Amino acid sequence: MRPRGRRCPASPGQHRRRNPGLETRVLDGDPRRAIVKEAMREQADLIVIGKRGRNRIQEFLLGSTAEAIARDAHCPVLMVPGKP
Template identity: 45%
Template sequence: MQFNHILVPIDFGEPSLRALDAAISLAPKFGSTITLLHVSWLPPPVYAAYAQGFAWPTEEMERSAREELASVLEKTRAEYDAVEGLVVTGEPRQMILDVAAERCVDLIVMGTHGRHGIPRAILGSVAERIVRQSVVPVLTVSAKPGHSGHA
């Protein structure tokens, strides 16, 4: 299988940075382009009733994400230069799948936080949903060193 374009969703936490390392290891073997995708998430409108008078600092969040992504891109390009970055706003699972389709991605490499029990039930697992719904292979990279992901 040929992976010409690898998508790496990145939230700047350790699991997503480990996923980026995995993508950087794979990309030269295939001559792949890597797209780093950061999704700025805003709570759904249903939460608006609980946040009366509270304004989400969307512009500041996006600016901060772009700055952090630029820093990661600079470091990544020192190791592998066929990398680009993208910041979008929306529900992470849907945006990852949408960008993968729009950019003709061949592989998604993403970190997992390794949540279990109640935290996972409450927060859900974006990685698990992507694995189930993606039409392209997904490589998950564990939050903990020594644990391998699955495709």
């Protein structure tokens, strides 16, 4: 288990060479709160997050983590759709 908020290397290493400013983190807790809190702490300019693309009924019943982050974040959120 990784310590909270610990920086971890991009995997594989070629991603880091092509994107030298890329950082990834492993956080504990509710992802909605943890991601927004970390973005505020780091004064992030942008949050990039994947979106699964559930159907509307599933999103209504379960909620969408990506949409909750977009609602609560202090900065823009780019939601990247998953493959259909």
